[in-house]
Amino acid sequence: xxxxxxxxxxxxxxxxxxxxxxxxxxxxxxxxxxxxxxxxxxxxxxxxxxxxxxxxxxxxxxxxxxxxxxxxxxxxxxxxxxxxxxxxxxxxxxxxxxxxxxxxxxxxxxxxxxxxxxxxxxxxxxxxxxxxxxxxxxxxxxxxxxxxxxxxxxxxxxxxxxxxxxxxxxxxxxxxxxxxxxxxxxxxxxxxxxxxxxxxxxxxxxxxxxxxxxxxxxxxxxxxxxxxxxxxxxxxxxxxxxxxxxxxxxxxxxxxxxxxxxxxxxxxxxxxxxx
Amino acid sequence: xxxxxxxxxxxxxxxxxxxxxxxxxxxxxxxxxxxxxxxxxxxxxxxxxxxxxxxxxxxxxxxxxxxxxxxxxxxxxxxxxxxxxxxxxxxxxxxxxxxxxxxxxxxxxxxxxxxxxxxxxxxxxxxxxxxxxxxxxxxxxxxxxxxxxxxxxxxxxxxxxxxxxxxxxxxxxxxxxxxxxxxxxxxxxxxxxxxxxxxxxxxxxxxxxxxxxxxxxxxxxxxxxxxxxxxxxxxxxxxxxxxxxxxxxxxxxxxxxxxxxxxxxxxxxxxxxxx
Numbered sequence: 001x002x003x004x005x006x007x008x009x010x011x012x013x014x015x016x017x018x019x020x021x022x023x024x025x026x027x028x029x030x031x032x033x034x035x036x037x038x039x040x041x042x043x044x045x046x047x048x049x050x051x052x053x054x055x056x057x058x059x060x061x062x063x064x065x066x067x068x069x070x071x072x073x074x075x076x077x078x079x080x081x082x083x084x085x086x087x088x089x090x091x092x093x094x095x096x097x098x099x100x101x102x103x104x105x106x107x108x109x110x111x112x113x114x115x116x117x118x119x120x121x122x123x124x125x126x127x128x129x130x131x132x133x134x135x136x137x138x139x140x141x142x143x144x145x146x147x148x149x150x151x152x153x154x155x156x157x158x159x160x161x162x163x164x165x166x167x168x169x170x171x172x173x174x175x176x177x178x179x180x181x182x183x184x185x186x187x188x189x190x191x192x193x194x195x196x197x198x199x200x201x202x203x204x205x206x207x208x209x210x211x212x213x214x215x216x217x218x219x220x221x222x223x224x225x226x227x228x229x230x231x232x233x234x235x236x237x238x239x240x241x242x243x244x245x246x247x248x249x250x251x252x253x254x255x256x257x258x259x260x261x262x263x264x265x266x267x268x269x270x271x272x273x274x275x
Numbered sequence: 276x277x278x279x280x281x282x283x284x285x286x287x288x289x290x291x292x293x294x295x296x297x298x299x300x301x302x303x304x305x306x307x308x309x310x311x312x313x314x315x316x317x318x319x320x321x322x323x324x325x326x327x328x329x330x331x332x333x334x335x336x337x338x339x340x341x342x343x344x345x346x347x348x349x350x351x352x353x354x355x356x357x358x359x360x361x362x363x364x365x366x367x368x369x370x371x372x373x374x375x376x377x378x379x380x381x382x383x384x385x386x387x388x389x390x391x392x393x394x395x396x397x398x399x400x401x402x403x404x405x406x407x408x409x410x411x412x413x414x415x416x417x418x419x420x421x422x423x424x425x426x427x428x429x430x431x432x433x434x435x436x437x438x439x440x441x442x443x444x445x446x447x448x449x450x451x452x453x454x455x456x457x458x459x460x461x462x463x464x465x466x467x468x469x470x471x472x473x474x475x476x477x478x479x480x481x482x483x484x485x486x487x488x489x490x491x492x493x494x495x496x497x498x499x500x501x502x503x504x505x506x507x508x509x510x511x512x513x514x515x516x517x518x519x520x521x522x523x524x525x526x527x528x529x530x531x532x533x534x535x536x537x538x539x540x541x542x543x544x545x546x547x548x549x550x
Contacts, residue, residue, distance in 0.1 A: 158441055159438075159441045159443055162437045162438065162440060162441045163434075163437065163438070163457070165437060166433055166434045166437045168434055168454045168457060169454075169457065172459075173459075178460060179443045179444075179459045179460060180459055180460050180461075181459045181460065181461065182438070182443060182444065182457045182458075182459045183457075184447075184454045184455060184456045184457045184473075185453060185454060185455050185456065185473050186455075186456065186469065186473055190469075194461065194465075194469070198459075198460050198461055
């Protein structure tokens with residue numbers, strides 16, 4: 001990239017990783033940080049603007065003023081209520097235009113992407129920049145799912161796909177064919193924690209994490225990292241299945257080492273293989 | 276009924292209500308209580324057998340020995356893991372026969388119903404006996420859902436139906452179009468409690484509780500009672516929508532009084548009206 005990258009930074013440490021990469025490679029960038037979403041430490045020492053999700057006008061003006069050409073959304077963003085959002089005039093016009101499509105999480109993100117594109121920005125996916133993060137179809141680490149785990153993955157794919165069709169959640173936990181939990185707005189961490197208590201007294205369940213079929217890759221890809229694996233171990237799960245091309249695996253080496261040590265499997269799957 | 280009623284008693288107070296009705300009307304009955312499911316107080320002073328869900332042989336023998344002709348399943352039953360179930364020979368034959376169909380909750384219950392029917396028992400629904408409990412299409416109490424609440428019910432119906440198609444959950448909580456939570460195995464109470472924390476800073480969400488499309492009415496109908504309404508109030512929800520003909524409303528008068536007092540709506544809906 002010879003152009004200037006605008007980083008729309010969500011929570012977690014992924015935005016800092018990208019900022020570090022830009023600094024290491026001499027890539028020019030500007031960060032938009034969101035109140036209540038972005039970590040404070042993310043913007044320390046870098047050129048940035050603190051804004052609100054609803055302040056579309058301010059954000060777009062600033063990005064243009066800074067001569068940003070390319071944009072990337074990185075790190076999880078919690079969706080606020082309308083009253084928290086306090087949309088400005090620009091954002092209101094946007095909402096008026098997209099109307100009912102804004103109901104689902106993904107409908108909203110997709111609309112944000114096309115609105116930004118219509119402003120002339122080039123939208124990139126995180127995996128366009130941080131190439132090695134995207135999950136591939138493979139067994140990570142030393143442990144393979146056994147027959148029961150494969151059956152649970154199949155059931156998780158069935159349920160996860162249905163949820164995706166109505167633009168809800170990305171994760172399902174299945175134990176011996178029984179769906180222990182389905183993720184909506186609470187996030188995968190909370191889902192895993194909850195399933196620790198719901199688990200039946202038997203070999204632990206499997207977390208299946210899919211991309212929604214209509215998901216906008218550039219707006220939101222689920223992420224697996226050390227924290228996910230730690231929680232899965234603590235909850236007594238047997239393994240994690242993520243969609244190849246549909247999730248980011250952050251800190252691969254550490255994730256694999258941790259999973260191996262705990263006897264947990266981590267597998268990148270092609271959902272169609274489980275039909 | 277001039278015949279003898281076998282009561283397969285799950286948890287909660289609904290089984291006691293039925294037992295009371297049998298006693299008041301002189302209906303002959305026999306209770307099967309399940310360890311870890313049925314309340315101890317349910318069987319005090321009545322002819323009963325404590326058994327396990329997996330002890331199909333023992334249960335069927337006892338029901339025949341007691342000359343039971345009709346059977347009713349009443350009160351929620353938590354599904355155990357295979358190892359907790361410890362199926363006896365009869366139950367194993369049953370599981371071998373139904374195979375993969377046992378995966379979903381409803382698949383299992385349906386198979387139990389047909390297995391019991393093939394043993395010559397006449398299976399009744401709770402609503403065949405306790406006629407007034409079944410939810411009807413009406414607005415219970417004084418409060419009606421407003422436009423936003425109706426939109427949230429519509430979204431809840433959309434998501435709940437999808438979940439029902441893969442035989443998971445019965446309840447969804449929606450706030451301003453955003454799906455806060457979806458019920459899997461944790462039960463409606465836990466879902467409501469969780470959504471109290473997930474609620475955005477705005478007018479509270481709506482609980483939508485549907486029957487699964489393929490649900491076996493005689494094996495499992497969702498129940499709304501005082502406890503449900505109390506939790507909904509505590510969680511700051513605006514209202515509850517249940518499927519007409521697909522849920523039992525226990526203690527209607529007290530439920531309505533409580534909802535009115537808290538400004539909560541309770542509505543029995545025909546899901547097809549929200550397509």
